[in-house]
Amino acid sequence: MNDPTPAALETDKPAPAKAPETASGGHRHIELTVGGMHCPHCPPAVEKALKAVAGVASAHVNLVNRLAAVDYDPARATAVDLAKAIRTAGYLPGTATMRVPIKNMHCSSCVTRVELALRMTPGVVSARAGLGTNAADVEYDPGRTDFASIRKAIESAGHRLAEPKVEPGAETLDPSEAANRQEYRTLMRKWWFGAAASVFTMLFSYPWLIPYLRDVLPRGSDQLRYLWMFMGALALAVMAYSGSQFFTGMWAALRQRTANMHTLIAIGTGVAWTYSTIAVLFPQIFPEAAFTEVYYDVTAVVTALVVLGLAMEIKAKGRTSEAIKKLIGLQAKTARVVRDGKEVDLPVEEVIAGDIVVVRPGEKIPVDGEVTDGASAVDESMITGESMPVEKHAGDEVIGATINKTGGFRFRATKVGKDTALANIIRMVQDAQATKVPIQRVVDVVSSYFTPVVIILAIAGFVVWYDFGPQPAVTYALIVAVTTLIIACPCALGMATPMSLTTGVGLGASHGILIRGGEALQTAKGLNAIILDKTGTITHGKPVLTDVILAGGASESEVLRLAAAAEKGSEHPLASAIVEAAAARGLAVPEVQAFNAIPGHGVEATVAGRSLLLGNLKLMRDRKIEVGDLEAKALKLADDGKTPMYVALDGQAAGIVAVADTVKEDSVAAVSALKRMGLEVVMITGDNERTAKAIARQVGIDRVLAEVLPQDKAHNVQKLQLEGKKVGMVGDGINDAPALAQADVGFAIGTGTDVAIEASDITLIKGSLKGVVTGIQISRATMRNVFQNLFGAFIYNAAGIPVALGILYPFTGILLSPILAAAAMSFSSVTVIANANRLKRWQARE
Numbered sequence: 001m002n003d004p005t006p007a008a009l010e011t012d013k014p015a016p017a018k019a020p021e022t023a024s025g026g027h028r029h030i031e032l033t034v035g036g037m038h039c040p041h042c043p044p045a046v047e048k049a050l051k052a053v054a055g056v057a058s059a060h061v062n063l064v065n066r067l068a069a070v071d072y073d074p075a076r077a078t079a080v081d082l083a084k085a086i087r088t089a090g091y092l093p094g095t096a097t098m099r100v101p102i103k104n105m106h107c108s109s110c111v112t113r114v115e116l117a118l119r120m121t122p123g124v125v126s127a128r129a130g131l132g133t134n135a136a137d138v139e140y141d142p143g144r145t146d147f148a149s150i151r152k153a154i155e156s157a158g159h160r161l162a163e164p165k166v167e168p169g170a171e172t173l174d175p176s177e178a179a180n181r182q183e184y185r186t187l188m189r190k191w192w193f194g195a196a197a198s199v200f201t202m203l204f205s206y207p208w209l210i211p212y213l214r215d216v217l218p219r220g221s222d223q224l225r226y227l228w229m230f231m232g233a234l235a236l237a238v239m240a241y242s243g244s245q246f247f248t249g250m251w252a253a254l255r256q257r258t259a260n261m262h263t264l265i266a267i268g269t270g271v272a273w274t275y276s277t278i279a280v281l282f283p284q285i286f287p288e289a290a291f292t293e294v295y296y297d298v299t300a301v302v303t304a305l306v307v308l309g310l311a312m313e314i315k316a317k318g319r320t321s322e323a324i325k326k327l328i329g330l331q332a333k334t335a336r337v338v339r340d341g342k343e344v345d346l347p348v349e350e351v352i353a354g355d356i357v358v359v360r361p362g363e364k365i366p367v368d369g370e371v372t373d374g375a376s377a378v379d380e381s382m383i384t385g386e387s388m389p390v391e392k393h394a395g396d397e398v399i400g401a402t403i404n405k406t407g408g409f410r411f412r413a414t415k416v417g418k419d420t421a422l423a424n425i426i427r428m429v430q431d432a433q434a435t436k437v438p439i440q441r442v443v444d445v446v447s448s449y450f451t452p453v454v455i456i457l458a459i460a461g462f463v464v465w466y467d468f469g470p471q472p473a474v475t476y477a478l479i480v481a482v483t484t485l486i487i488a489c490p491c492a493l494g495m496a497t498p499m500s501l502t503t504g505v506g507l508g509a510s511h512g513i514l515i516r517g518g519e520a521l522q523t524a525k526g527l528n529a530i531i532l533d534k535t536g537t538i539t540h541g542k543p544v545l546t547d548v549i550l551a552g553g554a555s556e557s558e559v560l561r562l563a564a565a566a567e568k569g570s571e572h573p574l575a576s577a578i579v580e581a582a583a584a585r586g587l588a589v590p591e592v593q594a595f596n597a598i599p600g601h602g603v604e605a606t607v608a609g610r611s612l613l614l615g616n617l618k619l620m621r622d623r624k625i626e627v628g629d630l631e632a633k634a635l636k637l638a639d640d641g642k643t644p645m646y647v648a649l650d651g652q653a654a655g656i657v658a659v660a661d662t663v664k665e666d667s668v669a670a671v672s673a674l675k676r677m678g679l680e681v682v683m684i685t686g687d688n689e690r691t692a693k694a695i696a697r698q699v700g701i702d703r704v705l706a707e708v709l710p711q712d713k714a715h716n717v718q719k720l721q722l723e724g725k726k727v728g729m730v731g732d733g734i735n736d737a738p739a740l741a742q743a744d745v746g747f748a749i750g751t752g753t754d755v756a757i758e759a760s761d762i763t764l765i766k767g768s769l770k771g772v773v774t775g776i777q778i779s780r781a782t783m784r785n786v787f788q789n790l791f792g793a794f795i796y797n798a799a800g801i802p803v804a805l806g807i808l809y810p811f812t813g814i815l816l817s818p819i820l821a822a823a824a825m826s827f828s829s830v831t832v833i834a835n836a837n838r839l840k841r842w843q844a845r846e
Contacts, residue, residue, distance in 0.1 A: 600618070
């Protein structure tokens with residue numbers, strides 16, 4: 001090909017270091033791609049190495065996009081020094097990644113061979129192939145290798161890149177999907193040819209069983225022999241056309257000194273055809289006429305059935321990746337942008353950050369941004385899983401691909417192209433679907449021995465039946481050997497895990513849950529303890545006014561209006577809660593004539609000609625103000641986790657305003673569900689014990705870890721792990737990142753910080769604890785599906801191979817036909833995929 005990057009290839013071009021930009025204090029900022037990072041523990045190691053370089057002011061490494069952002073003093077350090085530090089830490093600066101669709105991968109041995117060939121290519125940092133995606137994700141050093149070398153490595157493993165022909169005017173498809181559709185059409189053509197030939201060969205292989213044909217084509221006649229010669233040529237055509245992939249696959253495996261599913265089918269059909277051809281051409285070498293029967297029907301029918309099974313596999317595989325197709329389909333095609341004062345419709349690819357975008361009722365929001373003008377309700381269900389539309393006003397963020405419902409508005413584009421939330425979700429889901437569940441490693445080991453063992457068993461079966469079987473012994477021995485080779489199905493074993501993983505990860509994405517990989521999925525199933533950070537996870541993370549208690553005849557509006565005036569100039573979150581509550585009620589807040597902050601007590605001010613005190617009990621006692629029964633009410637509010645503040649007007653107690661970080665609406669239900677699922681629920685917070693226990697009582701949590709410093713959260717996670725528990729951690733802040741990384745599974749609230757999301761294993765796009773419940777339920781359902789598939793595949797092979805070897809014959813006289821074996825083999829693979837597709841009907845339990 002002339003084009004070094006064909007349509008069949010999805011590439012992420014190497015992100016070179018951005019041009020250094022002068023920062024404050026004479027520092028420069030640079031971003032470097034970092035290769036070889038695969039877990040949450042990698043970024044801290046790279047950051048540590050970079051910070052150790054003299055002249056580096058700060059370093060932050062993002063695991064999701066594999067970028068290291070560094071501020072450094074150019075007088076003391078250079079980009080070369082930074083790259084050297086990354087290399088010293090065991091990682092590669094300046095790597096790139098690409099996804100390469102591959103044809104004809106059907107079993108674990110195919111995956112293993114491709115991965116091994118790629119990893120042995122100089123310059124390739126890592127390679128991961130998957131049956132679920134029919135592709136390989138390759139991370140490589142562009143300075144040491146290129147696309148041609150990667151293609152050559154794949155071809156040396158006996159596979160070819162899936163490079164679909166692009167028809168003029170055809171629908172634009174993902175390269176992998178286009179290649180799969182093309183392969184499906186090719187296999188179906190092969191199936192129809194093989195099926196037509198099979199009908200003919202089955203009809204004339206045993207003419208003596210059919211009333212009219214037994215007279216025309218008697219046994220031993222020249223007519224029958226000549227007809228069988230024609231059938232031999234027809235069966236050879238079936239093998240050469242319909243079954244070509246089996247023989248090319250076998251040859252590629254032999255060159256690698258391995259064996260695979262293609263080896264079994266090619267040997268089985270090849271042996272049947274060879275024996276039949278010798279019997280037709282040289283019948284005199286056989287001691288009896290009974291030995292000269294032909295098995296061209298076996299060759300043709302088995303080839304046709306297995307090809308049909310492969311076609312059905314590809315069709316079913318396409319359904320497992322529907323989640324990705326739906327996500328890609330969400331992307332808007334055009335955007336209405338204000339350019340030079342005019343509204344113009346542009347392809348969404350031409351929108352740049354900073355553009356003002358106009359959205360009308362019923363339209364799809366094209367990119368991420370911030371509302372500048374107007375208001376509306378937006379349906380975000382396709383991204384967050386939240387069914388109710390969300391109100392949007394000036395200053396609120398909007399997400400690309402969501403749908404505007406009622407009003408029109410304008411927004412400033414903040415993230416476009418590959419930086420949008422949807423693009424990141426698609427990338428995370430694709431990466432997760434390409435990973436492996438830990439149990440897959442055991443399956444891969446079993447599969448590596450499976451095919452050679454089956455070949456040995458087939459040979460042993462032939463010898464035993466030839467020596468000890470009934471006459472004609474060679475016929476029985478041949479049937480046993482061919483049936484054993486054909487019934488064995490490494491495909492079902494190889495696909496059992498990746499098909500379920502692909503469906504499970506897609507299912508999570510459709511519920512607003514991004515699972516980073518197979519390991520997180522399997523580990524989440526076994527969790528028996530879950531730690532919930534209080535602020536922003538159980539609660540909203542923002543104080544609001546909860547109570548206004550009155551005394552001395554003051555009105556609620558007067559108390560709140562004057563308290564808000566005193567707090568208007570403060571940036572403290574508790575003060576903001578009072579000011580926002582007054583604004584929400586439409587109260588006119590007057591200007592302050594005099595103001596004095598009293599450290600540790602509160603504030604005093606003169607507002608609208610009145611003297612006001614706002615603070616704690618110490619302030620009231622210091623000013624000799626009688627609070628009466630307000631003190632008991634304040635204690636009750638404090639016991640409920642609220643912060644009470646006394647208000648005094650003109651020397652008299654006027655009431656209490658209470659502020660609290662309130663519990664999210666669905667936290668109680670989520671905690672209850674987690675407990676019903678058998679998990680111990682623990683709350684961790686830096687708040688005082690009284691507040692922490694008050695919140696815990698509200699949501700039904702029994703175990704509380706209070707007054708925990710941010711740097712000690714990870715240590716508390718470790719303490720629970722030392723109790724023998726599998727621990728999940730849920731958090732949203734920067735200070736939660738170490739604890740999320742320490743936990744067996746880290747859940748990040750998607751409304752939280754990027755640092756927390758990077759350190760997590762599972763991201764909840766919607767800021768709700770119900771996502772944790774759904775995430776664990778999905779992991780359990782997916783792993784249950786994996787074990788069902790593995791159990792079915794192992795049982796099928798454990799039962800089918802002995803039956804094929806003839807274990808039932810001494811007791812029942814039953815000997816399995818190779819044709820039935822081929823049907824069973826194809827059915828077992830399709831059953832595994834069909835069972836994985838059942839996951840798509842899964843519904844979250846309340």
